Amino acid sequence: MVIINPNPAIPALHRLEDKASVDIRYSLISPYANAHIYWDKEEGDLVYDLEEPILNEQGKIDLKRLEDAMIELINVNVAVERSVEQMSEYIDKTAKLLISELNLKIKEEDYEKIFYYLYRDFIGINEVEPLLRDYFIEDIECNGTDTPIYIVHRLYRNIRTTIKFRDPEKLAGFVEKLAQRAGKYVSYSEPLLDGSLPDGSRVNATYTKDVTSRGPTFTIRKFTKVPWTPTQLIALNTLSPEMLAYFWILVQYKSNIFIAGGTASGKTTLLNALAFFIPPESRIVSIEDTRELKIPKENWIPAVSRIAIGRGGVGEIDLFDLLKNSFRQNPDYVIVGEVRGKEAFVLFQGMASGHPSISTMHADSVDTLIKRLETPPIELSPTLVNTLDCVAIMSHAIVKNKETRRLRECVEIINAKADGSALVNTPFVWNPSQDVFYFKKQSKVFEKISVRYGIPMDELYEEFSKRAKLLYNLYKKKVFGFDEMKKIVTDYYKNPSAVLSKYEVDIR
Numbered sequence: 001m002v003i004i005n006p007n008p009a010i011p012a013l014h015r016l017e018d019k020a021s022v023d024i025r026y027s028l029i030s031p032y033a034n035a036h037i038y039w040d041k042e043e044g045d046l047v048y049d050l051e052e053p054i055l056n057e058q059g060k061i062d063l064k065r066l067e068d069a070m071i072e073l074i075n076v077n078v079a080v081e082r083s084v085e086q087m088s089e090y091i092d093k094t095a096k097l098l099i100s101e102l103n104l105k106i107k108e109e110d111y112e113k114i115f116y117y118l119y120r121d122f123i124g125i126n127e128v129e130p131l132l133r134d135y136f137i138e139d140i141e142c143n144g145t146d147t148p149i150y151i152v153h154r155l156y157r158n159i160r161t162t163i164k165f166r167d168p169e170k171l172a173g174f175v176e177k178l179a180q181r182a183g184k185y186v187s188y189s190e191p192l193l194d195g196s197l198p199d200g201s202r203v204n205a206t207y208t209k210d211v212t213s214r215g216p217t218f219t220i221r222k223f224t225k226v227p228w229t230p231t232q233l234i235a236l237n238t239l240s241p242e243m244l245a246y247f248w249i250l251v252q253y254k255s256n257i258f259i260a261g262g263t264a265s266g267k268t269t270l271l272n273a274l275a276f277f278i279p280p281e282s283r284i285v286s287i288e289d290t291r292e293l294k295i296p297k298e299n300w301i302p303a304v305s306r307i308a309i310g311r312g313g314v315g316e317i318d319l320f321d322l323l324k325n326s327f328r329q330n331p332d333y334v335i336v337g338e339v340r341g342k343e344a345f346v347l348f349q350g351m352a353s354g355h356p357s358i359s360t361m362h363a364d365s366v367d368t369l370i371k372r373l374e375t376p377p378i379e380l381s382p383t384l385v386n387t388l389d390c391v392a393i394m395s396h397a398i399v400k401n402k403e404t405r406r407l408r409e410c411v412e413i414i415n416a417k418a419d420g421s422a423l424v425n426t427p428f429v430w431n432p433s434q435d436v437f438y439f440k441k442q443s444k445v446f447e448k449i450s451v452r453y454g455i456p457m458d459e460l461y462e463e464f465s466k467r468a469k470l471l472y473n474l475y476k477k478k479v480f481g482f483d484e485m486k487k488i489v490t491d492y493y494k495n496p497s498a499v500l501s502k503y504e505v506d507i508r
């Protein structure tokens, strides 16, 4: 049977300042569908080319006959519930049955390609399915027939794709399919669709010609997953309970934390997990480009920047505007999904004036991070950079032949200098050969906290070790749920000893 992998490994892409030199290709539905993003010299813009198997004329005819016959047979709703393997097998069996019934002569290599299209159209949502599988795609937008589908890409933002609906009937059929997958119904009398696809993505669509000029339209917003909790990250061995306990103290005492790392190294995932430790009554403002954060707190004001999609779009609101505005709400914590440009200045000024921040930034090491902060377009002074207390460095790692994410080190900034270098202290490091985390029991940030809040150092370390034990016990007891974790942290802030005794942490 043909093996399809709809979740190939996420590549480590780099953001290139010079878009004209972008030329990358990665797998979406392995081994059949790829994304190829490159600079189109003629049009002077980036293009997202969806590469799929090419069928010869006979192949197209065979596929059409199979699809027509299959529509009669397949109950899509049955298919949606199953695993990828089960569904592939189902399609494969049905297709082979029909091939012999219809007496089609199909060569093995042609069958594989045909199988891909059957899978894509019956299990997935046609040519849009590979886009839905692309980790880097945030939004998919179609404004009617004879106009390309646009996407919003994590790294390259708005891009035109090579996919276009030409036939209004076909596009209307596609919208019907979206409705059906969302468990909804569209018709000429009820032409607006608002629902969610089986993977959780939001879908909006219009069905008739009269609602919009170029025929039916649709927008798909990729989903926000339920974030991983701190204990789940321990279970994945992404970090140690001690590292989490350390961050819990830092977060409680309003330290400024940056999470750095390469693309898809798990920065946002860690950010979400650290947000659990924010004291319950705090006012939190979060700012991001993509809807990814899910902060487990009541007093949370999320804001998402609006980018103008397609060509000539209006109504752009960037991170800079949002951040400036957010300080008017006098937040206790400011969370920036990803710091990229001029908004960093506003953020650091906020940090310097007592609005602590937990944010992520694309950089492989503390050195590159500081250089990026101190050079254009950001250009912060070393004094401002020094308001940063700790940088967590996330990395992709292959451990025992498996792709994983590790918190490589926690680096405390002692003194950043104008030349981009910095004096640092590294309380935690990951040892790749043994896949363990080392802890050097000396934190400069704890010293700052001790002075600022008048808490003796030994008390801080005692508190740190209680929390580390608590987190370890929670992990051992498999307390992984979002709401459970949220409640435990809230309870801990109110009555720590009750929580410690409930989870059998020995306190003396």
Ligand SMILES: Nc1ncnc2c1ncn2[C@@H]1O[C@H](COP(=O)(O)OP(=O)(O)OP(=O)(O)O)[C@@H](O)[C@H]1O
Pocket: 010, 154, 233, 236, 238, 261, 262, 263, 264, 265, 266, 267, 268, 269, 270, 338, 360, 404, 405, 406
């Ligand atoms: N701790 C982890 N262990 C295993 N896999 C992880 C971990 N954290 C994240 N991932 C995987 O990596 C993907 C990327 O994670 P995430 O979005 O947090 O990374 P990121 O560094 O913020 O990416 P980007 O550079 O796109 O902002 C997730 O979809 C998830 O599949």
Ligand SMILES: [Mg+2]
Pocket: 267, 268, 269, 337, 338, 360
């Ligand atoms: Mg991210």
